[in-house]
Amino acid sequence: MEEIYSGEHEENNGAVKVRSTREKGEGDIVEEEEEEEVLKKRIADHPLYGLLLENHTDCLKVGLGEIGDQIGDKSTTTTDNNIVNAKQLIKDATSSDPNSSDLDQFMEAYCNGLNKLKEAMADPMKEMTSFITAMYAQLEDLSGSKKKKNY
Template sequence: DVEAMKAKIIAHPQYSNLLEAYMDCQKVGAPAEVVARLTEARQEFVARQKSSMTSSRDASSDPELDQFMEAYYDMLVKYREELTRPLQEAMEFMRRIEAQLNTLTSANGAPIRVFTDDKCDGIGSSEDDQDNSGGETELPEIDPRAEDRELKNHLLKKYSGYLSSLKQELSKKKKKGKLPKDARQKLLNWWELHYKWPYPSETEKVALAES
């Protein structure tokens, strides 16, 4: 029975942690007001759950459900980490841009703020980190040329394997050589006649090869 299974899941001791992990996924990248609503909803659920707890805590006689709840919780935790990583990388990139702009315009007065602290909510940083920052982030001065070199080296390191394999594929194709001019012209003529469906059948392929 579906309803009975739902009731067992909700009554499971791990359900509160499962719900928290799910809401943490929803908080990633969400506006501050959405994060506040999600936090409030979970607190209300925990309060209701505590008030409705019975002495049946020892009735956990379903190892399969225990395993499911634990696996689902671990999956949600990993999913949140995957969601958080690109946002953290984007924030780090924006901090570098902000530092570069401040370096270039340091003689013109107040520092530039590309984003404020309230835009950093929900991206996986802990409350302790936010408290210790004092609302401001100390940004080191960055040499734009050094930053360009670092970016180029990063991209080259990341895609060097792909580029080398692509180069090998291109060199293989070059070794095969080009079609003779007459054969190439016959193919072009065939494509012009069959432009609505330029995919030859097996019989047509044989005829083109023989011609």
Template sequence: MDIDGGVNDHKESENLVYSMELPNDHVLLKERIVSHPLYDLLVNAHLNLLKESYCKVLDKLKEEMEKPMQETSDFIETMYSELSSIVGPSSTSDHH
């Protein structure tokens, strides 16, 4: 039973060492990435892509917000035209 306990203790200590090394490896990897000569170019390209996507979303939002106003305006024009055709041109010339 001592042998099994010793093996488990060894595995636990290996896991502890590995988990302690992982953050350092992460930091080193991060430093290597940031120091790469093309890092700034990649970051700028990524930000430009986000800006482009953001502008597309804003354009779509603007279209969606303008749609009800345009539909209302079209409806009013249609109703005005229909009323003008019913009432006749003499009444509408005062308003136009």
């Protein structure tokens, strides 16, 4: 049976839930919500979840520019070493649960995608910041608005 998804979204703690428009019984909805909760738990318990959150936070910091540099005490740069350690954790976890390979691939791809996004955003943000700083300095020079102390 072909499922048609409606455009109605229901917010749920930052997650978006799309409900199918095909008719369902009350039991089907409960079962679907239970499956969704199990999936959320599997994602939150995944070895790469911490790295995914770190990469997401790093992307947000890049988008904030200089303010983002001031947020947080430690540098949260994702390195290949972090990914290698996470892959070892995945290998250990999958030895007990062979069905998690799709989730492993998704989490790894998502982490890599966020890391590439951060790198792609960083250079234009630096260029923009330096351009704005230079323009601000030129405007100050042209307007002669450098603050002069009148004592």
